[in-house]
Amino acid sequence: MSVNDVIMSALHENNVEFVTTVPCKQLAGVIEKIEQDSNILHVPSNREDEGMGLCAGAYMGGKRPAIIMQNTAIGVTINALATLIQYYHIPLPMLISYRGEIGEPVACQVEMAVHTKALLDQMKIPTYHFHAPEDANELSLILNHSFMARKPVAILMDAQFWARA
Amino acid sequence: MIRSDILKELVPVLSDQLVVTNIGLPSQEMHMLDDQPTNFYMLGTMGLASSIGLGLALAQDKKVIAIDGDGSVLMNLGTLPTIGNNECDNYILLIIDNGSYGSTGDQTTYSGMKTSLAEVARACGCAHVIECSAEETVAAVTDAIAGDKGTIIISKCESGNIPVPVIDKDPVMIKERFMASVNA
Numbered sequence: 001m002s003v004n005d006v007i008m009s010a011l012h013e014n015n016v017e018f019v020t021t022v023p024c025k026q027l028a029g030v031i032e033k034i035e036q037d038s039n040i041l042h043v044p045s046n047r048e049d050e051g052m053g054l055c056a057g058a059y060m061g062g063k064r065p066a067i068i069m070q071n072t073a074i075g076v077t078i079n080a081l082a083t084l085i086q087y088y089h090i091p092l093p094m095l096i097s098y099r100g101e102i103g104e105p106v107a108c109q110v111e112m113a114v115h116t117k118a119l120l121d122q123m124k125i126p127t128y129h130f131h132a133p134e135d136a137n138e139l140s141l142i143l144n145h146s147f148m149a150r151k152p153v154a155i156l157m158d159a160q161f162w163a164r165a
Numbered sequence: 166m167i168r169s170d171i172l173k174e175l176v177p178v179l180s181d182q183l184v185v186t187n188i189g190l191p192s193q194e195m196h197m198l199d200d201q202p203t204n205f206y207m208l209g210t211m212g213l214a215s216s217i218g219l220g221l222a223l224a225q226d227k228k229v230i231a232i233d234g235d236g237s238v239l240m241n242l243g244t245l246p247t248i249g250n251n252e253c254d255n256y257i258l259l260i261i262d263n264g265s266y267g268s269t270g271d272q273t274t275y276s277g278m279k280t281s282l283a284e285v286a287r288a289c290g291c292a293h294v295i296e297c298s299a300e301e302t303v304a305a306v307t308d309a310i311a312g313d314k315g316t317i318i319i320s321k322c323e324s325g326n327i328p329v330p331v332i333d334k335d336p337v338m339i340k341e342r343f344m345a346s347v348n349a
Contacts, residue, residue, distance in 0.1 A: 018224060054219060058220040060340065083208070083209025088339070
């Protein structure tokens with residue numbers, strides 16, 4: 001099974017029915033599958049903090065949410081994470097394209113990559129790093145963990161994960 | 166009329182509806198005027214009331230009214246194309262546009278200068294956009310609740326505030342009782 005299919009089946013196993021996305025080249029395949037999935041309402045957002053607002057509303061409306069974004073988004077979502085998602089105990093799996101790791105062709109992406117784990121750690125957000133394709137086999141349990149604990153979790157999927165998929 | 170006058174008139178219309186209120190004075194005023202489990206008070210996160218309201222309306226069938234401010238919509242202007250492109254018949258966004266950042270000392274916003282939020286919303290693809298005076302607001306909201314179209318109402322009112330206490334309720338309690346109302 002391709003990693004995109006593993007991601008889709010983890011979303012289905014955890015009854016995720018609302019997904020918002022801000023695209024990244026590495027995420028194009030999974031975003032396309034989400035758009036075509038009849039069990040998932042896909043609402044693209046213009047910025048990731050807007051997406052977190054959409055997810056909070058969808059959760060209170062009875063649909064389990066997830067957000068798909070690039071790690072640069074950590075820079076624009078700290079306040080939404082602290083004062084909305086964490087403050088109100090809203091579960092939010094964040095499936096994150098981890099740009100700026102080895103294999104990255106764009107130097108500027110490294111500038112946020114070096115801060116990504118430190119920021120997530122500072123926010124006390126459980127963080128999982130997918131480097132090998134088989135790491136995706138844990139995704140279903142990680143999603144379950146987010147909904148059980150009513151916390152945001154970060155799944156960082158780096159260039160090697162996508163390249164070897 | 167200032168925002169609190171409009172909210173006072175809206176209380177009988179909104180009392181049994183699902184309402185999301187913007188951070189600061191809009192939440193505090195609604196909380197003081199008519200605290201209900203059907204109100205979701207934002208205690209932080211300026212800008213996201215309209216996004217929370219849209220997510221809530223898309224996820225279930227009950228009517229949702231988000232009460233936002235002009236400064237907050239300007240902070241999250243990307244919300245308008247998302248509303249315009251994700252048709253949602255049960256969503257009403259009420260923007261109380263007093264042309265100022267009321268919660269922070271009445272500094273002028275750009276909607277108090279040259280920017281028309283109604284024209285921006287229409288250009289973003291929002292089909293039903295109503296700009297009205299403060300005095301016309303209750304009728305506009307009542308009609309929108311009775312109707313079956315997603316609607317954005319921009320209520321132009323005067324700048325000004327009344328003294329209100331901060332909300333000391335626990336955020337998780339606010340969320341849990343709100344979710345119970347959604348499911349009721």
